[in-house]
Amino acid sequence: MDRTRPLPSRRRVLKGAALAAVPYALLPDARAGAQSRAVDYPTAEWQSASTANYTAADRPMDHAVDRVIIHVTQESYDTTLSIFQNSSKKVSAHYLVRSADGHVAQCVRETDIAWHAGNWDYNTRSIGIEHEGWVDEPSYFTDALYERSARLTAAICTRYGIPRDREHILGHYQVPGTDHTDPGPNWDWVRYIRLVNFA
Numbered sequence: 001m002d003r004t005r006p007l008p009s010r011r012r013v014l015k016g017a018a019l020a021a022v023p024y025a026l027l028p029d030a031r032a033g034a035q036s037r038a039v040d041y042p043t044a045e046w047q048s049a050s051t052a053n054y055t056a057a058d059r060p061m062d063h064a065v066d067r068v069i070i071h072v073t074q075e076s077y078d079t080t081l082s083i084f085q086n087s088s089k090k091v092s093a094h095y096l097v098r099s100a101d102g103h104v105a106q107c108v109r110e111t112d113i114a115w116h117a118g119n120w121d122y123n124t125r126s127i128g129i130e131h132e133g134w135v136d137e138p139s140y141f142t143d144a145l146y147e148r149s150a151r152l153t154a155a156i157c158t159r160y161g162i163p164r165d166r167e168h169i170l171g172h173y174q175v176p177g178t179d180h181t182d183p184g185p186n187w188d189w190v191r192y193i194r195l196v197n198f199a
């Protein structure tokens, strides 16, 4: 879907910037502008991945979504966004959660297939959530990161009818064929699943 949408013209970009202070309802093309930045999770900030880094699709119409896959970036939040925006990297995730405050960025629409699991079957059927941090540095796994990520996962589970358990909310390390270890032994799964269930 994103792939076929034309890039906004320079005129429109400039016009958008100049009219940033004008009340929303006065803009004739406000709806089209909002659509190009739409997110699936209301409080997420749209930070588009390069269209070269995911597969455009029409989920859940063409592929059922029945898993959430939890990752840890091994990079900073800003570096992760720039990797997703780099067309040569061939990697992306639907969401990225920032360590310090749990801020959520959406980088790929949920209708599309992000490239995060390293396994096509698991990519097609899952939503991928990256968390800023390193597997061997538990201080990155803050209360805010757990709580806001859990709320995001809970919303995804509600939307697709995914059970809120460890059979359906997986670590990257559980994906068949992967050599990744994230989110690693410091990730508190008991706490996380509890938060998802009470979000």
Ligand SMILES: [Zn+2]
Residues within 6 Å of the ligand: 070, 071, 072, 116, 172, 180, 182
């Ligand atoms: Zn991962």
